[in-house]
Amino acid sequence: MKQGLSLRVSQHLALTPQLQQSIRLLQLSTLEMAQEVEQMLDENPFLERGEEVADREDFGVQTADAPVVAGEQLEEAAQPVVELRSAEPDTRTTQADSADNSSDDVESRLDGAAPVEESWEGDGTVEMAPDDSEWGGDAPARNSGSGGDDDDTATAADLARVPVSLQDQLHEQARCLRLSDEDSAALFFLIESLNDDGYLEDSLHELARACWRLTAGRPADEEPRFDEVEAIEQRLGMALQWLQQMEPTGVGARDLGECLRLQIMELRNTPAARAALAICEQPLELMAKRDIKRLCAATGHDDETVRAALALIARLEPKPGRRFVDVERNVVVPDVIVTRAGRGFKVSLNAEVMPRLRVHDVYANALRGRREAGGEAGHAAMQQRLQEARWFIKNIQQRFDTILRVSSAIVERQRNFFMHGELAKRPLVLREIADELGLHESTISRVTTAKYMATPFGTYELKYFFGSSLGTETGGNASSTAVRALLKQFIASEEPTKPLSDNQLSDLLKEQGIECARRTVAKYREALRIAPANLRKAL
Known part of the structure; x- marks a missing residue:
């Protein structure tokens, strides 16, 4: 056996911590993203939330040294002088104290830094990078809760809305x-x-x-x-x-029949109420199927009385505690907002969901000064933390940029939907958007999951705009979502006494040039939570 050395060139894919974080942030929802940002703010001292700074006004500090014209001097002299005493402390002393406390805080964090397991492969610099500035500046600042009449009113309103x-x-x-x-x-x-x-x-x-x-x-x-x-x-x-x-x-009540009986006994003693009590004593399948003949035979009432009793039962509450249930109201906050702009549509990110983050310049400068002074204790660990903060800001920005690109491509492909509604929606698959943007299908899938778009017709998940296709007589394709919308339109316009069966709905779709079997119609109807024809029939 002969030993030797040889060189071999090969390629392999390595998921760096930056790439892993980018993929993980891309698939998070808005709520999960906010939780991730809060956790990172607690763990990384170099990351801070940006403060909204008011724009410098033309008549403010810049014109403080401008001379006052004679006319304004006369007007000021004619006005009464009112002395205003500020209750705020001296800003110079406060700023000096806060600067000392910040320096002490930085020193304590640098001395007690723990080693970081993941390597962010920093470039060794601790100076402020060009991209360390605040990102997400278009987002409004959060309420600081500093107090005031508005805060008190909001708190009282929130307390008044606490469900019982x-x-x-x-x-x-x-x-x-x-x-x-x-x-x-x-x-x-x-x-x-x-x-x-x-x-x-x-x-x-x-x-x-x-x-x-x-x-x-x-x-x-x-x-x-x-x-x-x-x-x-x-x-x-x-x-x-x-x-x-x-x-x-x-x-x-122990069951639905007893619940209905308790409510009927609170009503007036009418023939319909007595018939309703008798119907509740029978198997509920007869009432669900609206079998008038068998109910008349079982209760001994005539056809008209049984129909009136069923109409009375339909007005009762089958779940008495429904209005007291503290349902968690998941208010959907859209990630993307689509608005009309002339003949087209404008796609923009929702500023309310964009976190305003930046690298803490005081801590970064302190870390740079410590290195220049020759301090090496904990420097490598804190350098990795600084690089981690920079990559976190960059990955968040890349996440929203990708969401905006995918949303713009969806709006371009589904332009008819945004103009005419869901009946004009066209078939769309992930591969079409992936090929157009040069991304992988898995990336498009992550972007469209738990991300929402506010449109002129409502707020929808991005996955809503993707759907399979059904063949037409002309050789084209129709979106399954458009077919479901068409079925809902057919059922809404049917006669209550003669509801359309699944076979009839399938025939109506064929008249529109859409090939859809009866079983497919039943599947779409169940997905829309629409009852079959025998249960939709009015009495």
């Missing part, structure tokens, strides 16, 4: 009842056992066993005696009667 939960509403009503301690505890236990819709999902027997374990404080594997559970179940039964008499009507 179903449990809080019921506990408030329970305080008005004159109950014993045991009955109050049983009612409290039932209220806390309700789900978000206001139903009791567990039976009274199961709740009694759970209540026995809570009151006795015994392990879960120990079984209670029958008489103990029966006594608790009777007390819970009495508490359930009080609960079902509270507002909203129907709360505390």
Whole structure:
């Protein structure tokens, strides 16, 4: 075996920390991006949020030394003199103290710096780079919370909008009842056992066993005696009667039929109400299918009364606790805003979601001065932190630039949508945008995920503008989104007494020149959350 040395040239792809961070930031949503920025601001001392600086006015500091004309001197002499005393401290002393504190803070951070595992391959410079200036300057500054009448008003309005939960509403009503301690505890236990819709999902027997374990404080594997559970179940039964008499009507029901019966009993005693009570005693499948003949036979009422009873039931609330549910309101903040500009459209980034970041010049200058003074302790680690801050700002800028490029290409491809609506939307796939911009399909997929665009027709996710195509008789393609919009238009204009079936909808699409099978129509209809024809039929 002979040993020797040889040279071989090969290529391989290495994901540097900068590239990894760029890819990760690209796929983050607006909320996740804001959290990432806050975390980086806490961890990196060289990164700070930019402050909004007011523009220098022409009549301000620049004209402070300008001579005053004679006419203005006479006007000032004629006006009364009012002495104003400022309550603010001397700015010179405050600035000097803050400068001393900043220097002490920098020294303490530099001395106690920990080594950084990732290498950002800095160029060894600690001077302010040309791109270290503030980025995202178009974004408005956040409210500093310095106080004022507006802040107090906003706080009071926020407190007034705090939603009241179903449990809080019921506990408030329970305080008005004159109950014993045991009955109050049983009612409290039932209220806390309700789900978000206001139903009791567990039976009274199961709740009694759970209540026995809570009151006795015994392990879960120990079984209670029958008489103990029966006594608790009777007390819970009495508490359930009080609960079902509270507002909203129907709360505390065990199933949908009982919920509807509780609401019907609060209405006037009419033939329709009596028929509605009888219908609720029957299997709910008959009511869901609106089987008038079987309901008439089961309840003993005529056809007209049963129809009136079904119309009465349709006006009831199947989920009494729905309006009390504290639904997390995910307000969609668009990343891109599209507005009309003449005959075309203007695509711009939303300044509210763009973080205003810059490198802390005081810390960077202190690091440079420490190197010039010959201090090497912790210098390499802090240099990596400085380079990390620079790359973070650059990657954020690159993220928004990519979003803007992709959004502009989407608007150009879907121009008919922005002019006429979703019926004019054309088929579009990721490869078309990727080939146009010279990017990879995975990059386009990351950009269009959890990124939103505000359009004249509403706010949509960027992925909404991509869709498959269906063939037409002329040999062209129609977007699946446009087909769904056309189906929704057909169903909205149908006769309530004679709703269109899936076969009829498929035939209507064929008349429009779109080849769409019945099963495809059913799939699109279910995606639009539209009921089938037998459930859409009006009584």
